[in-house]
Amino acid sequence: MDSKPNSFRTQPDERGHFGDYGGRYVAETLMPLVLELERAYRAAQADPAFKAQFDDLLEHYVGRPSPLYFAERLTEALGGAQVWFKRDELNHTGAHKINNCIGQILLAIRMGKTRIIAETGAGQHGVATATVCARFGLPCVIYMGAEDIRRQQPNVFRMKLLGAEIVPVTSGRGTLKDAMNEGLRDWVANVHDTFYIIGTAAGPHPYPEMVRDFQSVIGKEARQQMQDRVGRLPDLLVACIGGGSNALGLFHPFLDDPEVKMLGVEAAGHGLDGDEHAASLLGGFPGVLHGNKTYLLQDEDGQITEGHSISAGLDYPGIGPEHAWLKESGRVEYTAVIDDEALEAFQLLCRTEGIIPALEPAHAIAAVQKRAKEMDRDAIILANLCGRGDKDIFTVAEKLGVEI
C-alpha cells in the first residue's frame, strides 16, 4: 500500500475487491446468481422497510442491543488497562452468528428463495441458520463434516430439534472446508430456488461485505455505548478471528477513528512453528478458495491444508478478504494465541467474572491478558465476547482431564 486511504470504511470496490483481495472466484453457473444477489442486496440496503424489519428482529428476537460490560474483577486481576466486553454471547442462540443469519434470511425471502442451505463447523452457524429457518418456516439443509458431527453432538441435536436436515460430509477430511465445498455443490445444482447463508465474512462478493454489514451492529452499538458510559472511545479493540465476522462487526464502525487501535487474534493451535494451527494471516499465503482471494493455509503447490485449533469455530484454513486487506494496510494488528493460552483465559474469565466464554473469544481474552498489563490503568480495552461456552464444556473437560 503506497499511501493511506482517506477512509478505511469504503471497501470493497464495485468488483468486490478489498485491495488485492476478495472478488468473485466462482464457477460460471453461480456467477449470474452472485450478481443477482448483489443487486438484491443493494435494493434491500436502499429499502427502509428492510432495515426496519432487521432492526425489529434484532431487538425482539435476538435480544439486542447486547450489553456493554465493565469486567471489574478481570481488570483487577490483570492490573492494567480497564477491560470491557461487548456481550454478544447473550444473544439468542448464544453467539454473534444470529445477527448475520437474520439479515441473510430476510434477503432470501425478498429474493423469493424457498430453500436455505448452510455449512457449519462447530455447529454455531448451523444452529443460528436452523433457528431463523424455523422462525420463517423455510426448509433448511446444513452441511457438516462427519468428523465435526461426531465432535459436536449437542449442536447436531439442536439443529435437528429446530427442524434442519443435517447432511454429513465425508468428502475430503470431513471438516468445515469440506462442508463448504459440499454447500457450493448443492448451490450450483439448485440455483433456481436455493439461498446459501454463508456464516462468515468470506466467500464471493457480496458475501464478505454483506456479512460485515449485518455484523456491524456490534460495533455500532458498542461505539454508542462507550460514548454514553465513559464519554470516549476505547483505546484498543480485541476480537478473535476464524473467518473474521465478529471482529469485522466490532472493528468496522471504528475503522476511521485513528485513536482506536485494533487487534485481531488468530488461533495458533499448537504453535505457529508447525502445521498445527489455524492462523491464515500469520501463517498462510494469499490464494483463491471458496469464491474469494485471501490468505490461506496451503502448501507450496497451492493445495489447501487443514487448520487446527482447540476451538472448532476457528479452524478454517482461510479468512475473510477484508482482514487480508486490513492487515496489509496496517490498520489492524494481528496476533495469534495457542490452545493452552486460550484454555487458561477461558478458566480465568469463568472465575473472575462468572462468565463461561466460548473457546473462540477465549483467544481474544488471552490476548487481552497480555495487552492489558502493558497499558495504563486509565486505558480502555474493549473485547468482543462473541459466544458463550456451553458448547465447549466437553472439550474443556477433556483437555483438563475431567470426565463428565
Next chain:
Amino acid sequence: MTDRLSTAFSAPRPALVCFVTAGDGDTAANLDALVAGGADVIELGMPFTDPMADGPAIQAANIRSLGAGTTTADVFAIAAAFRARHPVVPLVLMGYANPMVRRGPDWFADQCAAAGVDGVICVDIPPEEDDALGPQLRAKGVAPIRLATPTTDAARLPRVLEGSEGFLYYVSVAGITGQQQAAQGSIEEAVARLKSATDLPVAVGFGVRTPEQAEAIAKVADGVVVGSALVELVGEHCGDAPQHLRALTAALAEAVHTAR
C-alpha cells in the same frame, strides 16, 4: 500454440474431448490409451484438495492423485512428456485457480507454454476475474477456455466470450461433474444459441457417459467432453485401466465421429 486446438476442431467431424486426472494411476499410459482410442483433444485434470465443481468420481480421482503425492511439477512433467510423444494432439489443463496462481500467473503461463499445453480451463476464474490469469496465458499463446452454463443468459454471454479462446465449453447441466445428464432438447437449443454468438467451436460436457449420449450431442455440437465415466475406469481398474480407457474411448470416438 492454439493451432493444435483449431486444427482438431476444424476437422469435418465433431471432436471427442477426453478427461483424466493427472497423477491418478499411470497417467502416461492412460493418456496414450485415450489417444489410441481416438480422442481428439486431451483434458488433463490438475488435482486439487477442494474440487468444488466436481462430483464424487472426479473428487475421488483428486484424492487418489494427491494421496500418491502428485505435485504441480509432476503435472507439467506429464504434460511435457505427452507433448513429446504426441506432437499434434491438443492438450488442455483443467483445474482450480489456487494451484494455478500459487507461484504467480506468469510462472504458470510460462510452464504451460514450455510443456506444450494448448489451453487452460479454470473452473473458478470467471470473466470478472480474468486479470488473475487470462492476460498471462494469452501473452504466452495459451488459450483461456471459458465455460458457459445453463445460467449464462443472453445478456451475460458476450462477457463470457470476450477473451475466450480455443473452444467454448458448454456445461450442459447446472450442477457438478458426472451427475445427471441434460435433456437433449435443451442442449440443442443452447448450442444453437452459443454458435450464433461466437465462431469458437462449442464442446458440450457434464453428465455425458455413453456412446449414445455422445452421438446425440455430436449431431449438434463441435465437440463432446467425457470425464467422470473415464475417471471411474481409472479408479476401478488401476493398472489395467489403459485397456478399459481405450475400449470406452474407441466406442465414444466411433459414435462422435460418425454422428453426422
